């Protein structure tokens with residue numbers, strides 16, 4: 001876990017755990033934000049998750065299982081999450097924003113720095129689903145530094161899922177869920 005936390009720029013007190021796959025990592029992330037929201041505000045009846053429509057179905061499955069309302073919002077013309085559209089969809093009940101690095105359907109990086117700023121401004125979590133990118137993007141040659149920053153070095157990124165059974169080349173049934 002230390003190797004992964006280091007690789008993805010987590011601060012020294014970051015933490016994480018193994019899960020059985022990307023879906024479970026996302027399920028547990030959403031459950032964690034829900035439990036934290038309930039601990040902070042027991043009155044909050046229906047916490048809300050705002051996700052671009054490119055987000056992995058596991059976010060919507062998690063919302064269904066754990067009693068959140070999932071709000072799915074349109075992506076921009078480049079299939080990226082649109083921070084302005086996501087900001088408009090947020091309410092007082094919003095506890096979490098979802099983003100992908102990269103998304104499974106189109107393989108594009110969402111604008112994580114702008115989403116991180118939005119999450120900090122509104123005091124909500126930002127889960128970056130790097131199930132696909134967590135163990136591939138850090139090793140991608142990027143001499144011009146053109147890649148959108150997406151890991152814990154971006155302020156406001158509060159958790160990341162990274163699959164070991166994809167580009168970590170582990171056997172099926174291995175993913176990691178990391179928290180800042």
Ligand SMILES: *Cc1c(COP(=O)(O)O)cnc(C)c1O
Pocket residue numbers: 021022023024056058100102103104129130131132163175
């Ligand atoms: C694979 C993947 C998931 C889900 O992972 P499973 O390991 O199939 O449960 C979630 N998000 C993205 C972007 C993925 O590529």
